[in-house]
Structures are given as structure tokens and as C-alpha cells.
Amino acid sequence: MSRHFVPPSSGTSKQSTLSFTNKLPQKASLINSSSSNAARPGPGKALSGSGLNTLFSRTPSTGHPAKPSIQRTSSSLGKRSANSHEALRQTLHSEDSFAEEPVKVEEDKVVPTAKDALKQAVYWEEDDFEFDDMDLVELGLSGHSKQTNNAKPIPHATPKTNTAPPPPKAQPTSSPSANQWKNQFKIAPQAPAPPAEPAAKKRRTLPWKSKEEAEQKAKDAAELASILAIEKHKPAAETPRPAKHASALPWDKTASAVKAAKMDLKGKLQQQKRALSTASMGGNQDGKRGQKPTRHYMSNEQSHVLDMVVNEGKSVFFTGSAGTGKSVLLREIITGMRKKHKNYDSVAITASTGLAACNIGGVTLHSFSGIGLGREPVEQLVKKIRRNPKSKQRWLRTKVLIIDEISMVDGELFDKLEGVARTLKNNGRPFGGIQLVVTGDFFQLPPVPDNGRAAKFAFEGNTWSNCVDHTILLTHIFRQKDPVFASMLNEMRLGMLSPASVANFKKLNRKLEFDDGLQATELFPTRKEVDNANNMQLRKLTTTSEIYTAQDESAVLDQQQRDKLLANCMAPHVLELKVGAQVMLVKNMDETLVNGSLGRIVAFMSEKTYAMVTDEIPGGEELLFGSQGAEYEGLSTKQKAVFERYTNEQSKTSTTKRYPLVQWSIADGTQRRTLMLPEAWKFELPTGEIQASRKQVPLILAWALSIHKAQGQTLDRVKVDLNKVFEKGQAYVALSRATTQEGLQVLNFDARKVMAHDKVRSFYKSLTSAEAAAAGPSTSAASVKPVANSNKSVAKTEDDGFPDDDELEELHAAPAGAKLRQFAYS
Numbered sequence: 001m002s003r004h005f006v007p008p009s010s011g012t013s014k015q016s017t018l019s020f021t022n023k024l025p026q027k028a029s030l031i032n033s034s035s036s037n038a039a040r041p042g043p044g045k046a047l048s049g050s051g052l053n054t055l056f057s058r059t060p061s062t063g064h065p066a067k068p069s070i071q072r073t074s075s076s077l078g079k080r081s082a083n084s085h086e087a088l089r090q091t092l093h094s095e096d097s098f099a100e101e102p103v104k105v106e107e108d109k110v111v112p113t114a115k116d117a118l119k120q121a122v123y124w125e126e127d128d129f130e131f132d133d134m135d136l137v138e139l140g141l142s143g144h145s146k147q148t149n150n151a152k153p154i155p156h157a158t159p160k161t162n163t164a165p166p167p168p169k170a171q172p173t174s175s176p177s178a179n180q181w182k183n184q185f186k187i188a189p190q191a192p193a194p195p196a197e198p199a200a201k202k203r204r205t206l207p208w209k210s211k212e213e214a215e216q217k218a219k220d221a222a223e224l225a226s227i228l229a230i231e232k233h234k235p236a237a238e239t240p241r242p243a244k245h246a247s248a249l250p251w252d253k254t255a256s257a258v259k260a261a262k263m264d265l266k267g268k269l270q271q272q273k274r275a276l277s278t279a280s281m282g283g284n285q286d287g288k289r290g291q292k293p294t295r296h297y298m299s300n301e302q303s304h305v306l307d308m309v310v311n312e313g314k315s316v317f318f319t320g321s322a323g324t325g326k327s328v329l330l331r332e333i334i335t336g337m338r339k340k341h342k343n344y345d346s347v348a349i350t351a352s353t354g355l356a357a358c359n360i361g362g363v364t365l366h367s368f369s370g371i372g373l374g375r376e377p378v379e380q381l382v383k384k385i386r387r388n389p390k391s392k393q394r395w396l397r398t399k400v401l402i403i404d405e406i407s408m409v410d411g412e413l414f415d416k417l418e419g420v421a422r423t424l425k426n427n428g429r430p431f432g433g434i435q436l437v438v439t440g441d442f443f444q445l446p447p448v449p450d451n452g453r454a455a456k457f458a459f460e461g462n463t464w465s466n467c468v469d470h471t472i473l474l475t476h477i478f479r480q481k482d483p484v485f486a487s488m489l490n491e492m493r494l495g496m497l498s499p500a501s502v503a504n505f506k507k508l509n510r511k512l513e514f515d516d517g518l519q520a521t522e523l524f525p526t527r528k529e530v531d532n533a534n535n536m537q538l539r540k541l542t543t544t545s546e547i548y549t550a551q552d553e554s555a556v557l558d559q560q561q562r563d564k565l566l567a568n569c570m571a572p573h574v575l576e577l578k579v580g581a582q583v584m585l586v587k588n589m590d591e592t593l594v595n596g597s598l599g600r601i602v603a604f605m606s607e608k609t610y611a612m613v614t615d616e617i618p619g620g621e622e623l624l625f626g627s628q629g630a631e632y633e634g635l636s637t638k639q640k641a642v643f644e645r646y647t648n649e650q651s652k653t654s655t656t657k658r659y660p661l662v663q664w665s666i667a668d669g670t671q672r673r674t675l676m677l678p679e680a681w682k683f684e685l686p687t688g689e690i691q692a693s694r695k696q697v698p699l700i701l702a703w704a705l706s707i708h709k710a711q712g713q714t715l716d717r718v719k720v721d722l723n724k725v726f727e728k729g730q731a732y733v734a735l736s737r738a739t740t741q742e743g744l745q746v747l748n749f750d751a752r753k754v755m756a757h758d759k760v761r762s763f764y765k766s767l768t769s770a771e772a773a774a775a776g777p778s779t780s781a782a783s784v785k786p787v788a789n790s791n792k793s794v795a796k797t798e799d800d801g802f803p804d805d806d807e808l809e810e811l812h813a814a815p816a817g818a819k820l821r822q823f824a825y826s
């Protein structure tokens with residue numbers, strides 16, 4: 001049965017209360033007595049508790065309770081607290097403790113009046129029950145009760161007292177009370193047992209981890225050695241304290257605490273290392289976790305847009321010619337929006353093509369919206385989405401919709417999505433109140449025609465002007481530093497070339513030669529042309545092929561869907577490489593090795609050999625692959641061992657996993673070699689759900705590249721044959737990848753091939769600069785126009801049938817004609 005400090009009020013409540021209040025003054029007065037000799041009180045007798053006196057008495061000056069002195073020994077504490085607590089226990093537990101009874105007064109003592117005593121007893125302050133004091137009471141009592149074996153625990157308001165704390169021995173314990181106790185009182189010293197190291201197990205580890213681990217082990221060993229050196233000199237009388245409450249001093253640590261600290265440190269160092277490598281890696285896909293893009297300082301116009309979008313929450317379309325930093329700005333916006341909107345799926349990141357979506361860690365607009373081909377009227381599309389809870393939730397949760405490469409989004413599709421958003425969100429504002437962040441350059445690749453219907457540009461959509469608060473033109477070109485070249489490209493973009501620019505472009509019809517032997521990457525409209533060109537070059541090499549097959553995974557898609565989605569990945573499923581092959585990096589690695597960097601394979605080797613060559617043998621890498629070469633006989637024993645290891649790896653029978661060692665030609669003219677290990681690409685929905693992932697060596701053959709894949713890239717060496725270019729915008733996209741005229745070769749330049757849409761030209765005439773837009777809106781969202789939807793054909797299934805990037809390539813490459821339209825949509 002539980003016992004109550006205050007008697008229960010049922011039945012004789014009035015009497016009980018009375019007897020308690022009458023009794024309290026005399027007990028309380030004695031609690032505050034300064035007598036050090038505790039008189040054992042009998043039932044109803046006066047209580048003198050020195051232990052409690054210590055705890056609750058106030059210092060005259062401050063009126064606060066005096067803290068227990070830490071110089072006390074455990075025996076004195078035990079005795080005093082035992083006396084006081086036993087007295088208190090007996091008083092409180094005695095059946096007549098709260099009975100009305102005349103107060104017995106000792107003659108030589110000043111007897112306080114009931115009022116005075118009550119005052120002293122009741123007027124405790126908040127900090128009278130500080131943690132230390134409370135713990136001490138509990139420990140003193142319990143410790144004593146264990147020792148004497150006859151005292152019962154004091155009934156307590158909390159069930160804590162039911163747990164008997166350990167006796168005051170120096171063994172570490174997890175009980176906070178015991179730790180508290182030990183931290184406050186000196187205990188007979190005990191020699192710490194020598195740390196028993198568990199038998200070292202042979203750890204299995206990946207080969208490429210060995211270098212990292214060796215470094216880590218050396219650091220850990222040094223740290224442990226320094227700790228142990230200090231441990232040697234620590235005072236023998238000290239008792240090791242439990243790790244949880246140990247001081248920061250190394251000699252206060254137990255062997256297990258040292259080990260725990262070591263593990264902790266190791267974890268932290270690894271975390272730091274991961275963070276560092278993550279920060280230095282530039283992502284071309286996953287903006288929120290894993291790879292992060294190289295950060296740039298935003299220009300004024302980029303900052304204006306960033307501010308408008310992130311801080312002011314404006315719906316914005318920002319555009320500008322190739323190389324004005326739209327993609328860089330978009331990545332900053334995504335980062336800002338993710339910070340602003342804590343819910344992961346509030347910000348939907350989409351693009352018109354799979355590749356562009358992959359570049360910003362998003363999904364295609366079609367995939368996000370769940371409308372399949374989107375040919376039905378809005379009402380039917382809404383029904384379709386409502387039938388799919390995932391699509392519906394995506395729409396309902398979306399607060400911000402980001403669309404990259406808007407030039408390839410059809411105007412009708414844009415209108416339909418606007419209608420869908422308004423209906424699903426049950427919100428009459430443009431796009432159902434979703435903030436739109438749209439970017440792209442309408443002078444670049446246009447939307448593909450749909451089922452024989454000429455495609456409209458998104459800006460031609462009925463709802464475009466209502467949905468976009470600001471349309472902003474970025475004007476500073478980062479990619480081409482040469483103003484003449486930048487202006488040549490700008491004229492070409494508008495399809496209005498001056499005779500001087502035509503002459504300059506014609507001058508670029510010459511063969512490019514580079515000291516490093518690398519060729520300019522030729523850009524073609526179709527993937528077929530690209531594959532032919534690359535394979536032809538690869539076959540010319542007499543070295544042995546090394547095949548890398550991607551590790552593709554998906555927990556939610558079937559194989560066909562997964563393969564279709566992963567076809568948008570820059571890294572191919574199967575990659576055939578040879579020593580001497582020209583390759584392009586398809587992921588940002590650091591400041592100098594970026595998406596688009598060009599290099600040549602110089603060797604294939606295991607990570608272990610690479611680590612030995614680069615770290616253990618001074619100049620080993622240079623000896624193996626440098627221009628000097630190496631005379632075997634002149635090498636040291638260590639060098640010979642590595643060379644033999646490397647040679648063995650090259651044999652056909654070797655099963656060691658080897659990776660390509662690439663010699664990169666950096667833009668500043670320097671060279672650099674790196675061993676290329678597999679990297680991961682993840683395709684995620686706005687909810688963060690991973691649809692599919694690919695792990696592959698981040699390289700592609702780079703003698704040739706499709707214009708479609710090149711869109712968005714910055715390349716130092718480019719070759720374009722304009723005879724092969726058909727679609728408006730293609731020539732501009734291809735030529736504007738180049739950073740310099742020196743790095744650009746143009747075959748068959750013809751001004752008539754450089755075409756621009758009149759509609760696009762007039763649309764751009766209406767745009768304002770970023771600074772002007774920051775001053776006020778250029779278009780206003782007044783009222784929402786109804787969306788006309790007349791196409792009644794039925795789509796197959798959700799996300800099914802929309803042309804993938806290969807098909808888009810074909811469509812862009814084709815001269816206008818029905819044949820390819822059928823290919824895409826039939």
C-alpha cells in the first residue's frame with residue numbers, strides 16, 4: 001500500500017488536514033535547528049536532523065540553502081544522514097505523526113511559535129530542490145539503509161526510491177545517483193584494471209578503403225599513444241570514473257572510456273571527411289543529398305532573381321542566352337527553396353527532358369504531373385490523377401513548382417497543367433496558388449510537335465501571362481569571356497547575323513590540333529550518329545577493352561520502366577573503354593574536374609595499386625605514366641614491387657577489379673590524373689522516394705556527343721558540322737557550348753541554317769532586365785482565363801508513352817515531317 005506524506009483527504013479530511021498543519025510547525029522548526037547532535041525523535045517528538053539541516057538551512061547572507069561540503073567523508077555523511085533520515089522517517093511514518101498532540105518543549109531551547117516555524121518551513125525557494133541536494137538526500141538515506149539493513153526507505157513522491165542505489169564503491173555504474181555521489185565524495189582508491197583488449201579480429205574491408213583506414217589507424221594510434229602516455233602519469237590514488245560523468249581530463253578516463261572516445265573521434269573524423277568530400281563534389285543530379293554542385297558567387301542579376309523567388313515568393317520566369325548562368329542560378333534557388341520549405345515534397349523539381357531533370361535532381365514534368373501523354377481535357381486528367389493517390393498527394397503538397405528547359409514544354413500542356421493544379425488544389429488563383437519558377441531559353445530547342453499538331457511555345461499558352469509574375473532576362477554571359485565571340489553567338493541566337501559575324505564563323509572551318517592529342521568533341525543531332533562516330537574511334541585503338549556494366553536498381557519500377565527512366569542518365573548502362581580512349585566526365589568532381597571535362601584513359605588499375613603508386617612510392621605515378629618513362633633496373637625494390645603488381649593486374653587471368661585512370665586536360669592548360677571509381681545517380685520523386693538508381697563509372701566516350709546531351713553543358717573543344725543540323729535552335733545550342741573560338745571548329749557554316757522562330761524573337765523583345773523587374777512586376781496576374789481543351793484521345797497509362805530523350809533527339813533532328821511524329825506518338 002502506498003503511503004502518503006500528506007494523509008489522504010477522504011473520510012476525515014478536515015481532521016487530517018488540521019492535524020497535519022498543527023503538527024508541521026514543530027517538525028519544521030526542528031528541521032531548521034542548528035543542533036549538530038541529532039536527538040532521536042520518538043513518535044510525536046521533536047525532530048532534529050543535522051543532515052536535513054545541512055540541506056535546507058539558509059546561509060545568513062543569502063538566504064539560500066547551503067550546499068553540502070564536498071570535503072566530507074562518506075562515513076560522516078552516512079552517519080549524519082542516517083540519523084536525520086531515520087528521524088524523519090520515523091516521524092513521518094509513525095501512525096500518530098499527524099495526530100493532534102501537545103508540543104513538548106525543552107526548557108533551555110527557544111521555542112518558536114507555530115507561525116514562525118511554519119514560515120521557516122514553508123518559505124522554501126525554487127532552488128532549494130536543486131538536483132545535487134535531492135540526489136544527496138536519496139543517496140544518503142538509501143546508502144544507510146543498505147548498510148544498517150534495518151531502515152526502511154522513506155516514502156517518496158516519485159518511484160525513484162524503490163530502486164536501491166549501489167553501495168558507495170568505486171565501480172562504475174549507470175545509475176546517475178551513484179555517479180553523482182561518487183563525483184562528490186572521495187572514495188578509497190582502487191588500482192584500475194589493465195585494459196583488456198579484445199583479440200584483434202581481422203576486418204574484411206573493401207580494397208579502396210585500405211588507404212583511408214591506414215591513415216585513420218595511424219591517427220588513432222597516435223591519439224591513443226598520447227592518451228596512454230598521460231595515463232601513465234596519472235595519480236595512483238584516483239579512481240577511474242564512469243565515462244558518462246567523467247571529467248574532460250584524460251587521466252580520469254577508464255580503459256573503456258578511452259576506447260569509447262576513440263570510437264567517437266573516429267566517427268567524427270569520418271563524418272568530417274564525408275562532409276568535405278561531399279562539399280567538394282559537384283552534383284549534376286542530386287541537389288539535396290550526396291553530391292553538391294560547385295558554388296558560385298551570384299552576380300547582381302542572379303541575386304535579384306534569387307531574392308524575388310526565395311524571399312518574395314514570386315512566380316518568375318528567368319531566361320537569357322546560353323551561358324548566362326541559368327542552371328547555376330536554378331541550383332541556388334533549389335537550395336534556397338529547400339531551406340525555406342521544410343517539407344521535402346513542397347518543392348517539386350521538374351524539367352521537360354529526363355536529362356535536364358537528372359541534372360537538377362528532379363523528374364520530368366510528365367512524371368511529376370501523372371498525366372501520361374496529357375492529351376485528354378483537364379477534367380479527365382484531374383479524374384485520372386485523383387485515381388492515383390500518389391499523384392494526387394504530389395499535387396496537393398506542392399507549393400512551388402520548378403520547371404527547367406521550358407523551351408521544350410508545349411504551351412497546351414502548360415495550360416492543362418495550370419487547369420489541373422487549380423482544380424486539384426480547389427484554388428482559383430493561377431496554377432492553384434502554386435509558386436512557379438520557370439527557366440530556359442526559347443531560342444534553344446523547341447517543343448516537339450504532338451500527334452501532327454504543331455507545338456506551341458509555353459509562352460503562347462493562354463495562362464502563361466497569368467501564372468508568371470515576372471519575366472526576367474539575364475544578360476551577363478559567363479561561358480564566353482571573349483565579347484566578340486559572345487556577340488557572334490548572340491546574333492546567331494536571334495537569327496540575325498551580321499556580315500562580320502558570318503565571316504568570323506566561316507573562319508572556324510579549320511582542323512583543331514591540341515598538344516595533348518585530344519580531339520574536339522563532335523556534336524551530332526542524333527544518338528545513332530554519335531554511337532557510330534565513337535565506336536569507329538574506339539575500334540581504331542588496338543588496346544584491350546574493359547567493360548563496365550552499370551548497377552541499376554529500383555524497388556518500385558519494373559525492369560522496363562526502370563530502364564526507360566535510366567536511359568535519361570548521362571552515364572550509359574554499358575561502357576566500353578580502352579587505354580587511349582577519349583572520355584568526358586559526366587559528373588562534377590571538384591573545382592577543376594567538372595561535368596564536360598575531357599581526358600584520355602592512360603591505364604586500368606586497382607585502387608590498391610593506385611594508392612601505392614600515388615602515396616607510397618615517391619613519383620610512382622609519374623614513373624608509370626609520365627612522359628619520362630622508367631628504366632626498370634634503376635628502380636628501388638619497393639618501386640619494382642609496385643610495378644610487378646601493376647603488371648600482374650594487366651594480365652588476362654587477373655581477377656582484380658580495375659578502374660580507368662584518366663589523364664585530364666584542364667581548362668587552364670594543366671593536366672591531372674585520377675582513378676575513376678563508380679558514382680551513383682538517383683532518380684527521385686518530389687516526395688524523396690527513389691524511383692531508380694544507377695551506379696557507373698562517371699565517363700562517356702567523347703569523340704562525339706549528341707546536341708541533346710550537350711544542351712546545358714560547357715565544353716572547351718567542340719566540332720559541329722552544320723550540314724547535319726535541321727531544327728531551329730540546334731545550331732545555336734551546339735555552337736554556344738564552346739567557351740572560345742579557339743576551341744570551336746565549324747564545318748559547312750551557312751547563315752541560312754541559323755534559324756530562329758519569329759514568335760520567339762518578338763516574345764524576347766518584350767522582356768525586361770533583372771534589375772528592372774526587381775523594381776516592379778512586368779506582367780500582372782489579373783484574372784484566370786478558362787483553359788480550352790478539345791483533344792479527346794485517350795492516353796495509355798500514367799507516365800507511359802511520352803517520348804524519352806532518345807526520341808526527343810530524333811524529333812529535333814528530323815526535318816519537319818509526319819514520319820517521325822508517328823514514331824513518337826503512335
Ligand SMILES: Nc1ncnc2c1ncn2[C@@H]1O[C@H](COP(=O)(O)OP(=O)(O)OP(=O)(O)O)[C@@H](O)[C@H]1O
Nearest residue numbers: 296297299322323324325326327328478479712714
Ligand atoms: N555567378 C557565376 N559566377 C561564375 N561563373 C558562373 C556563374 N554563373 C554561371 N557561371 C558559369 O557559367 C557557365 C554557364 O553557366 P550555366 O550552365 O548555368 O548557364 P546557362 O544559362 O544554364 O547555359 P545554357 O542555357 O547553355 O544551359 C558555367 O561554366 C558556369 O559555371
